[in-house]
Amino acid sequence: MAELRGAxxxxxxxxxxxxxxWRDIDSASIVAICDRDPERLKVLGDQFGIERRYTDAAALFAGESLDFVDIATTAPSHRSLxxxxxxxxxxxxxxxxxxPTLADAKAMVKACSDAGVALMVHENFRWQSPIQxxxxxxxxxxIGTPFFGRISFRSAYDxxxxxxxxxxxxxxxIEDLGIHSLDIARFLLGDVSTITTRTARINPNIAGEDVATMLMDHKSGATSVVDCSYATKLAAEPFPQTLVEIDGSDGTIRLEQDYRLTVTGRNGTAVSDVSPPLLPWASRPWHNIQESVVAIQKHWVACLASKTEPAxxxxxxxxxxALVEAAYAGAASxxxxxxxxLL
Ligand code: NAD
Ligand code: 89Y
Structure with missing residues (x-):
């Protein structure tokens, strides 16, 4: 397969x-970059040796022949890009x-579907090796049929x-981090019919909620609790680990701090270390997230090659x-x- 040209x-x-x-993936490379901030454009361009640089996305699309674009801006610009x-x-x-809203997201899905182009959200937490x-x-x-799950992310990392x-x-x-936990809950226990939410703001120096607790009914019949906090000071800071508990009809799964996985099933109990690898360019504690970025980007390249829909x-x-929107609506009401x- 010819190398894919991305921006x-x-x-x-x-x-x-x-x-x-992208540098770790042989079959794709970034040939051009864009940022409306010239300083950021220069820093990243120099770091990765990318000469073709644009401060305007329309000029990028006009000036390049591309197989895909990787949009790494914050949410307000996502729809237009x-x-x-x-x-x-x-x-x-x-x-x-x-x-920023489900209505925008639906319009984005429709625009790509009408144009016949693939669209993947960089929702990488489910690609972390401990979650896999x-x-x-x-x-x-x-462990048989799961009937209960807890997806937990509690930290005080700055x-x-x-x-x-x-x-x-x-x-x-919820919008920044809980969105990953909600996606993991869907990945592990399936789609959700109902969500009940409570939120709090503990840190007085921020505008939004930094604690959220969500109770969900899954269509499978399972119940889950998704809890996240950036106001939880622990003896050992777990950032950015997602901890998981699943109870099934025949056993249990516990993914605990320091990537310790305990499975009690039909054949007894097994404990293993499911730590993510530390890639050469990665740095602790982000290495768990960084490894999942490679995994999701490889998945994208494979899906483009096979013309299949990304997970x-x-x-x-x-x-x-929709879970994010429903969580905020439920926290308010x-x-x-x-x-x-909503869907
Ligand atoms: P950032 O503000 O540091 O970087 C965003 C860049 O986009 C800025 O340099 C800005 O100038 C540029 N930009 C914004 N609008 C633009 C436009 N229309 N055209 C060209 N450039 C534009 O943000 P960040 O912290 O890097 O986060 C980016 C996104 O990544 C966010 O949506 C964030 O939630 C997400 N994120 C994901 C993970 C993950 O694990 N998946 C982790 C951290 C951040
Ligand atoms: O933006 C967030 C994300 O997606 O993962 C962790 C993070 O960087 C901070 O909450």
Whole structure:
């Protein structure tokens, strides 16, 4: 297969990981980059040796012949950039959160579908190797049919120094981090019919909620609790680990801190270390996330080659984004929210 020619839009904090990951993938490369901030464009361009640089996305699409575009900007620009990709018939990856509203996200999915171009949301947490290990245990049937799950992310890591915009939005943890946990809950236990949510703001220096607790009914009959916090000071800081508990008819799965996986199933109990590898360019504690960036980008390349729909396609991600919208609506009303009414 000829090497795919990609462009990256948005040369900020997280894009560095995506650029490293593209370098790890033989069958694709980034040939051009774009950022409306010339300084950020220069820093990333110099770091990765990319000469073709644009401060305007329309000029990028006009000036390049591309097999895909990787959109690594923040949510407010996602709709216009994805629609621009669709108009130019260029398959697109879009960072999470897919869009500020579900209505925007639906329009983005429609634009790409009408144009016949692939669209994947960079929803990478389900691609973390510890989460994939949990999925593999479920697939093995060892714990039987799951009836309960807990997806938990509790930390006091300072995410605001690298991503200052997280402190200023009316919405914070559900939209930024809980969105990953909600997606993992869908990945492990299937789609959701109802969600009930409580939120709090503990840190007085930010605008949005930094604690959220969500109770979900899955269509499979399972119940899950998704809890996340950036106000939880622990003896050992677990960032950015997602901890998982699943109870099934024949056993249990526990993914605990330090990537310790305990499976109690039909054949007894097995404990294993499912730590992600530390890639040569990665740095702790981000290595878990960084490895998943390579995994999701490889998945995108494989899907383009085989013309199959990515696991976290735009259409799939509407169901995760609907959970985010429903969580905020439910936190405001105090009432459970039905998902099917939103989709
Ligand atoms: P950032 O603000 O550091 O970088 C975004 C860049 O996009 C900026 O340099 C900005 O100038 C540029 N930009 C914005 N609109 C543009 C436009 N229309 N045209 C060209 N350039 C434009 O943000 P970040 O922290 O890198 O986050 C980017 C996205 O990645 C966010 O949506 C965030 O939620 C997501 N993110 C994902 C993960 C993950 O694990 N998946 C982790 C961190 C951040
Ligand atoms: O933006 C967030 C994400 O997607 O993963 C962790 C993060 O960087 C901070 O919460």
């Amino acid at each position: 990256l839009i948005g040369c900020g904090f997280f894009a560095v990981n995506q650029m490293h990951a 994805v629609e621009m990709a669709a108009q130019n018939r260029v398959p697109a990856i879009c960072q999470k959160p897919f869009a 290990a949990v999925r593999a245990v479920l697939d093995s049937g060892d 995410v605001f120094s690298g991503q200052p915009y997280l402190a200023t939005g009316k919405r914070f943890i 976290t396609s735009g259409a799939d991600n509407l169901k995760t984004l 105090g009432e459970p929210v039905q998902l099917d009414a």
